[in-house]
Amino acid sequence: MNDCHVHSNFSFDSDVPIKSYVESAIQYEYDAIFFTEHCEFIENNKFFENYIKEIEQLKYSHTLFIGAALEVDLPYIERIDKSILKKLDFSLGSFHQLAQSPLEYYINLLDKLSDKDILSSIDALAHIDFPLRNDDIARTFMKLYNSDFEIILYRILKKLVDSNKVLEINISNLEGNETRASMIFYCNIIQKYREIGGKYFCYGSDSHSLADFRLSYINRKKYLDSLKLNESDFVIFKKHKIIKN
Ligand SMILES: [Zn+2]
Numbered sequence: 001m002n003d004c005h006v007h008s009n010f011s012f013d014s015d016v017p018i019k020s021y022v023e024s025a026i027q028y029e030y031d032a033i034f035f036t037e038h039c040e041f042i043e044n045n046k047f048f049e050n051y052i053k054e055i056e057q058l059k060y061s062h063t064l065f066i067g068a069a070l071e072v073d074l075p076y077i078e079r080i081d082k083s084i085l086k087k088l089d090f091s092l093g094s095f096h097q098l099a100q101s102p103l104e105y106y107i108n109l110l111d112k113l114s115d116k117d118i119l120s121s122i123d124a125l126a127h128i129d130f131p132l133r134n135d136d137i138a139r140t141f142m143k144l145y146n147s148d149f150e151i152i153l154y155r156i157l158k159k160l161v162d163s164n165k166v167l168e169i170n171i172s173n174l175e176g177n178e179t180r181a182s183m184i185f186y187c188n189i190i191q192k193y194r195e196i197g198g199k200y201f202c203y204g205s206d207s208h209s210l211a212d213f214r215l216s217y218i219n220r221k222k223y224l225d226s227l228k229l230n231e232s233d234f235v236i237f238k239k240h241k242i243i244k245n
Pocket residue numbers: 007011013038208
């Protein structure tokens with residue numbers, strides 16, 4: 001088992017030391033854990049160097065593989081010095097700008113993924129269910145599922161498949177109030193992705209606390225069963241290479 005989406009205190013919105021997650025991951029008998037810090041922190045060189053150093057120090061002292069990664073907001077990529085990405089195991093692209101509607105959100109996401117610089121800078125796409133994190137949108141979401149929506153989603157997934165990018169299954173929304181909408185959406189997306197030829201998924205708890213991390217571990221099997229996914233469907237990354245289970 002592994003987790004490709006965890007935030008430590010190198011992210012602005014978590015106060016958990018890397019070491020504490022590592023201890024939990026060992027306890028849960030995980031094989032790999034990846035720290036995907038919010039990208040803004042790389043603006044502080046020293047901070048970023050400390051991050052890499054801390055991971056390097058821990059990396060080989062455990063049976064657990066500990067990976068360095070970044071959660072990069074897609075519009076931010078043009079500002080990133082690409083040599084930084086080379087120091088990481090992978091970069092997880094995410095898009096956090098909510099639009100007027102889910103359709104508009106996905107049109108904007110497709111637009112970002114159509115940018116070669118952006119697409120080539122990421123290894124996986126995070127939380128494709130992001131608009132569902134907003135309660136109001138989630139409630140009306142299923143009604144908005146129409147043909148325009150299908151076409152845009154298809155194009156997004158096709159972009160990922162054609163460029164060998166991995167689709168993250170972000171389970172953080174499956175734990176909230178809108179479980180049903182997110183679950184139905186993911187089931188649909190996974191099926192489409194596979195129909196197009198998509199093979200690679202990565203598992204993301206999107207933990208910002210040890211409680212999140214624990215909850216993800218406890219509920220993991222339940223969610224995977226509902227999504228009809230197996231542990232063997234999930235890949236990890238080492239120096240931007242996809243490693244199968
Ligand atoms: Zn965060």
